[in-house]
Amino acid sequence: MVDNPTAVEIPSLTDKDNDQLIHSLINTIEGLKKSVTDLQNKELQRELPQDVIDANNLAIKPPHRLKVGKGWRPLLESEILEARQHSDNMTGQAEYLGVSYDAYKKYCKRYNLWKPNPWSKGCKKKYWAPDKGRYPLNQVLEGKFPEYPVFRLKDLLIRSGTKKAECEQCGFSERRLTDNKIPLILNFEDGNKKNHKLENIRLLCYNCTFLSGKGYIRRGKVHFHFSDPDRMQDADRLIPSRF
Numbered sequence: 001m002v003d004n005p006t007a008v009e010i011p012s013l014t015d016k017d018n019d020q021l022i023h024s025l026i027n028t029i030e031g032l033k034k035s036v037t038d039l040q041n042k043e044l045q046r047e048l049p050q051d052v053i054d055a056n057n058l059a060i061k062p063p064h065r066l067k068v069g070k071g072w073r074p075l076l077e078s079e080i081l082e083a084r085q086h087s088d089n090m091t092g093q094a095e096y097l098g099v100s101y102d103a104y105k106k107y108c109k110r111y112n113l114w115k116p117n118p119w120s121k122g123c124k125k126k127y128w129a130p131d132k133g134r135y136p137l138n139q140v141l142e143g144k145f146p147e148y149p150v151f152r153l154k155d156l157l158i159r160s161g162t163k164k165a166e167c168e169q170c171g172f173s174e175r176r177l178t179d180n181k182i183p184l185i186l187n188f189e190d191g192n193k194k195n196h197k198l199e200n201i202r203l204l205c206y207n208c209t210f211l212s213g214k215g216y217i218r219r220g221k222v223h224f225h226f227s228d229p230d231r232m233q234d235a236d237r238l239i240p241s242r243f
Helices: 016-047 050-055 077-084 092-098 100-112 137-140 151-161 204-212
Strands: 184-187 199-207
Touching: 016 050, 016 184, 077 092, 077 100, 092 100, 137 151, 151 199, 184 204, 199 204
Parallel strands: none
Antiparallel strands: 184 199
């Protein structure tokens, strides 16, 4: 028996080669889908003004990830790197890609990109909107929630950027070594802690608070833990630093 001289021997592909081939094909398909979407949006812009498109949310968005069969395709390393730019914690990155936390963890480990934050302190400011939620800051300052806790109001004012994390009178802004907190107290100019108008509120350090005599400090028996600024202003438990 004579071998066919025209036969070409096809080398076997490793799992890594298969993954690279699949990823290359998927990238090509997704690139084509994005190109089609761009052409559709350009055609839409020719027919309608941009403000009308934005107001009615008419812009066509390409599928974020290509779905194959009954399950999701493998995550790409480039997608994981892109998700990192949108969130500083692993949970947020998994949500951005639309996959479960366990699936995201599996592919991160495959690419040696698994670096969880052991303290679970992600980037809260990027996704936190102070004027949304159950107690929006703008409504609190309008007086719609007079019973809103003082220590939480201080937290809202600082984290939203409405007030700086420093004493408005002397500029003190040093953090304590014990709990990493800046000892600041909300002062109400009229002495009424339920008057949440911004012009009635000043953020002062302990020294300036006691010198001015206008700071709201929780009444009752004083214990040692009341040296905590949140405990001094209505908090019933120790709360970690949030700003």
